[in-house]
Amino acid sequence: MLIRKPADIPPSEITPRSTYVERRRFLGKLASVGGVGGVSGMSGMSGVGALAMAAMSWRPGDAVAEVGAGSLGALVKSAHSTNETPNSLHDISHYNNFYEFGVDKAAPAAQAHTLVTRPWTVRVEGLVKKPRQIAIEDILKLAPLEERIYRLRCVEGWSMVIPWVGFPLERLIRWAEPLSDAKFVEFVSLHDPKQMPGQLFPVLRWPYVEGLRLDEAMHPLALLAVGLYGDILPKQNGAPLRIVVPWKYGFKSGKSIVALRFVAQQPVTSWMRAAPSEYGFYSNVNPDVDHPRWSQARERRIGEFGKRKTLPFNGYGEQVAGLYAGMDLRKQF
Amino acid sequence: MWAGRVAKPSAAWLARIKVALFLACLLPTVLLALGVYQDRLGPNPIEVVTRGTGEWTLRLLLITLTVTPLCRSSGWKWLMRMRRMLGLFAFYYALLHLGSYLWLDQFFDWGAIGRDILKRPFITVGVAAFMLLVPLAATSNQAMVRRLGGRRWLRLHRSVYLIAILAVTHFWWLVKRDITEPVVYASILAVLLGMRLPLHRWGQARTQAAAKGRARVTGPAWPRNP
Ligand code: HEM
16 A cells, blocks of 8 residues: 655645635735734743644644545545535644643644554444444445535634545444434543543543434434545544534534444533533534624634634535424524 | 842943833734744634734733832832833733734624623623723823822722733633633732732831832832832
8 A cells, every 4th residue: 555655745735725825815914914913822822832833833744744644545525515615634633622632722733643543443332232342444344435525613613614534424323223212322532541631631521422313413414534635534633533513513523432322311412511501412503593602603714814604504504404393493502 | 239230220221121121022913923924823823813912911911010019029119110111011912902803803893893792791801901901001101190190190000900800800701611821810910919918018018118218219209009
């Protein structure tokens, strides 16, 4: 197999040129307006932040070191992809909320090298025909890999366009053989402070737990992602496999998943436990329901200067709104 | 010899110190502008600008509040002559911070801004802190001290304590989950405010009485507070 080394990949190949150029233009504009003033990134941040800033200045070569470890080969192009321009690999892999590696968004890129992604197994448990495990290698054989370019909207008010690689989550759920009284599925992320130093701090209750109603999880848009930009997932993006639910805020998409637990009752997720009034179980992207501390009406697409209007269900309403027919989405936020 | 010079620098040295301090206070602006220009602030430079200016406003507020206790405990009266510049730089960063919110965050959508101020406690508190800073900046020069009279000027400028409390509250309330940083700033502020409690001052008064002769020669009494 051909293993591509970082040096083999020119940055122009990783960053779609259009994005790159557009971004330069916007930054140039910002700078020309006269240094809006303020502070260097370093001085504006704490120690961890400064460290991470140093990591950010690595620039493409290093980002690829983790990504270029293996190419995922030929991919099926998905009809569910958006035709919007994806963000650069560098942006996608250097601006992450992955508290297991620190709360600063630059921390995961700097810290996630400690994550060991092979061997990796996923347990299926709870209301299933038979609790069992499946190795990542076998998961990869469950279905052909697709490229799916999805919008991602973070609850903090920013968004990206990300070319994921994966297959419908439904395929793994079918393999798990849930019983008929299973109504919800919980996604349990890895809990190992040795690999995930952020877990030494009780910022959230570890392991990170997310969940979906079973019909949401079986929806064709719900993705089990194993890659990004045609290559295996960078560790900071939730390697070796993660959930992607594009019509919900980003935190609903659990990373580095080690178990799927099928249950009858709506589970309590990590963020619901941390702040029940701020994070609901559904957390569908909804411009009409503000987070108590900030508006959700608009978002900043990373790499863009202005803000754009946030769309209901992150623009996937046509496909998913039916899942919520008859529900009051203000109450069940 | 050295000690004497540090305690009481010559006019030339004082001027040099002022210039150095001025440049130091400007450094975060320069680094940020450079970072934007060189695209070194990461994927979301606007966030770095908003947060960076906010943090420097808070830091400079706290540094300004350190001057008086530091001056008292060291006896270096010249420190007092740096205080106005530090306070004005705090205001300067507050202006940039507010500007980045109005422009880069809200794009001058006054309706949304109004709703934000009413609905989001962290914004309400931030705006209150900023509004209270304006009169302090406006009355910071010597002429205004004279016009207002020392006592009234003093009373007005005591609001800086409230401003600092509002600023820390603003930070505390905006944080999503990890409150480490606001706690650190709150602790520093608590110490700075604690040093001003009357209880503490009694002890100070005694030591000051002992050193009175020395204090005399340092020239005009500067308003002791804040
Ligand atoms: C004396 C006045 C103020 C001080 C000391 C101050 C300080 C701060 C600090 C320390 C931060 C957090 C930086 C970080 O997360 O690292 C911040 C963020 C912020 N402040 Fe202020 N601020 C003040 C006034 C204001 C005003 C008047 C507004 C708006 C009207 C405002 C809006 C914001 C916003 C939008 C954020 C960013 C929140 C985020 O990124 O999540 N601040 N400020």
